Structures are given as C-alpha cells and as structure tokens.
Amino acid sequence: MTTRKIVLTFPENTVTKPITYKLVKDFDLEFNILRAEVTPNIEGKMLIEIKGSSIQIEKGIKYLIQENVSVQEASKDIILDKEQCVHCGVCTSLCITQALSLNKNSFKLIFDKDKCILCGLCLNSCPVNAIKLKI
C-alpha cells in the first residue's frame, strides 16, 4: 500500500463525469479529497490523496489521463521563488500545516513541500509574488 498526493485538473467537459467514483469502483483506490474547486463547465481542480497498491495507483492514473484529466504530483505545485522572497514571513501566518515557516535562527523562509496540502491560502498573500501555484 502506498499513498500519493496528486492534483487533478479536469477540462471543462469532463467535470461532470463521475471520474472519482470510477477510481474507487474499478481500481480499488481509497482516496481523500483535500481540496476541490469543481464547477460545471469550468476547468476544475482537485487535490487528492490516493491510497492503494502502486500497480492500482498507476492504472488509475492512466485511466485519468485517458479521460483527459491532467495529473500532477501535488507537492510540485506550489513554487517558492527564492530570488523574489524577502523573508518577511507574512505567509507563515496563513499556513495551517506550517509548511511555510521562518527558520528560528536565520529568520529565513523555509518551504517544506511535504507538509504542504496545497490549500492555497498563501497564494495571494505574498507582497513580492514569490509564492506561485503552478498548474
């Protein structure tokens, strides 16, 4: 059994299809929706954690791609532009999981991607636009 966190982007026409239902039924995958922005006729995004055997996960992902759903590893989606960051730390006040924090000694910003659940609360908080969502 493995667990993977992935971001699904649904094109407009697939939003209404019961894709997640198929994942459970046909591929025996357990999954947890961590975040979803799905509106009919608009491109939808969903952050899910899937649990199952690696073979079943691979098969499930293949199915999703066939259905024109783009699949990305979740932890790769939030980008911290270190060139732009001034280490003020205002984003840390919005980060529920403490994926964004200031180093206790250097007071420089640390982004721990493993802790990030891609909730997106930090996204429009950065005054120098150093935090970006890459989708």
Next chain:
Amino acid sequence: MAKTIEEINEKIKKGSVVVLDAEEIIDYVRENGIKKTAKDIDVVTTATFGPMCSSGAFLNFGHSDPPIKMTKVLLNNVPAYAGLAAVDVYIGAAELPESGDMNYGGSYVIEDLIAGRPVELKATAYGTDCYPRKEIKTYITKETINQAYLYNPRNVYQNYGVATNSSSRTIYTYMGKLLPHFGNATFSSAGQLNPLLNDPYFRTIGIGTRIFLGGAQGFVAWYGTQYNTNKERLPNGTPIGPAGTLALIGNLKHMSTNYIKACTFYGYGVTIFMGVGIPIPVLDEEMVEFLKIKDEDIYTEIFDYSVQRRNQPSYGKVNYKQLRSGKIKINGKNVQTGSISSYSKAKEITNVLKSWIKEGKFYLTSYVNPLPSEEKLNNLDILSQEEIL
C-alpha cells in the same frame, strides 16, 4: 566614561572602532554588564526592512527641445505629481496606474529606475511662450535624468500595532490577508533591531543624522508625518504602539534593489519595502540601557481590522518574542502570527552598516537639530467653516 561622536569617528578613521548590531548587544550586555559594554562598544547598528507606503522620489528629467512645462506626467502609465517647476515631478510609492491595475505602481517605477531599466515617460502640457511643447513621449533611465532622490515623508515607525480579523470574511489590508474568525494575525516591526526602539527618546537620532537608505547613504530630513510623542511608554522608554516616525532623504541613483523593493498587498494596493539602517553611538551607560532592549521587552497592541473605524477594538497587548514565536493568544484562542517586516533583511542591513563603519566608509553624525519632544496626533473631523474656528 562618556564618549563623544568625534571620538568614535576618530576610532573609525584609525580602524579601531568596535561595532555590534542591536541583536548582538543583548548578549554582550548580559555577559559583561552595562558599565563594561559602555566602555567596550562604540556603535550599535539598527535596521528595519518593511513596507513603507509614505515613500517616493523627486525626479528632474532635463529639458526637451523645444521645452515643455509638464502638467500631466505618466511614468510607465503611473501618474507622477507635476505641480512643480517644468520638468520636476514626485512619484509616490503607493500611486496606482490609471488603469487601476494593482500589480504595478509608483513603487515599481522607483524599483525600475534603481535597477537601471528604461521607464516610459509621457507628458502633456498647456503650452506657454517659454515652454511651447504640448506633449512628449520618450524613455528615461536613472543615467539620462538629472537628480533622482527619495524623499520619504514617513518611514521607520517606532513600533506598530498587530492586525487581526474577528469578522466572518477574509479581509485584505495593508497588514496583509487576514483570515476570518481570528484566523491569523500580522505585525510589522523589526522589534529589537528597530532604530527608534533602540533610541526611544531620540537622544542620538535627529535631523541631519546620516543613515543607510536603500543601500545608499542617506539622511534623516525631518520628523516623519504622524509623529507622535504622546504614546504610552514602558519604563524602558519604548512606546506601546506607533509613536515616532522619520522623514528620510537619499540618492536613488546609489540605491540597490536588494534593499528597496516594490510590493503589492492584494486588494490594498502597491507599496515599497524600504531598507533603513541607523547607527547609534554608545555615548554612555544610559545609551546601553536603551540599546539592550530585546523583543520580549517591547510590547504592542492587537487591533481588529474588520472594524472599519478610526479606532479599532483592542484585544490586548503582546510582546515581540510572543509574536515571533508564530503563535499568540487572542480571546483564549491560539492565533498564528506572521511578520510584514523582514527580520532577516533588517539583520542583513545591520551587518552591511557594521562593515561600512569598520571599513571607514561611514562616519557617524551629530544631529543638526533634535526631533520634537512634544508633538500630538490630530484627527480629521468633518466640520463646517464655522465649526472649525
């Protein structure tokens, strides 16, 4: 034994000056005591790096042929104030482009100029006998124009409040994004590194004091707008909330985008991160008493920014050690905190200033005139012509 600024400058000249920053002095005093610190240490460097909306630059473009008395001026489509002589303007950091777009503005024009990037200049005029031209469109850089200097009417707040939000919706403020139901709290001060908290009664900082401004050497020009001496103070001299401010001046052409940076607060507008460093001479033991303050000795008040009034409800006082821990308690609830002002950049500036002083590139100044010891803060009330008298 007391030291004078002349004696300290003599040591800078000889290369024997001893400089610590406002963080290092804390441990030094703890280990060596007040007396020995006053004797051993000559200068303490302080700094801050935070958004300071009340900033801007005076520019003189030089004259075109035929010349123009510019009436309406746009720099990369951002309006600059031109109610001055023919080709003088003031570009304010918080100015937005006419399109209302909030991702670019005056601060970005200033940053572009500092970086040496070309800026589009468009101007119109009514035309006079001496200035016949009615419009112009060209490009400028900091090299092609004449004077370009920052004049910031209000920088370096001596302490500031904490912002939180009790309402049920997210609000977007100059203190950042504030989540509903006390979802977070933001603050904006360098705390123990802040220049005016290390010299709380302005014994050494005054009009004419030479400073670090945006990577260049600048000066304190005046006391800042909204300067207020009536704020409640702790026995260590630090005010509990915003009090003193400084008006600063410095040559834009010598500045660096590493220490001055345009920024945008979503839903609020554009502003500018200003890096300011001020050296404080360790004249005597009293100065050491001021300089030894640490984050836990400095308090400020928590305000509810969802109340759209001049006076917002207060949720009590906290110190900067608590604020920097990442969590404070508001009404018994744990609330995550975040700073708008960068401690790490402020620390970097204290180190740059330290090396300038040690290398003999920066000499200390005595002020030309002290900052006011009495100045109250007025409010703007809506009055008729009769009522105001």
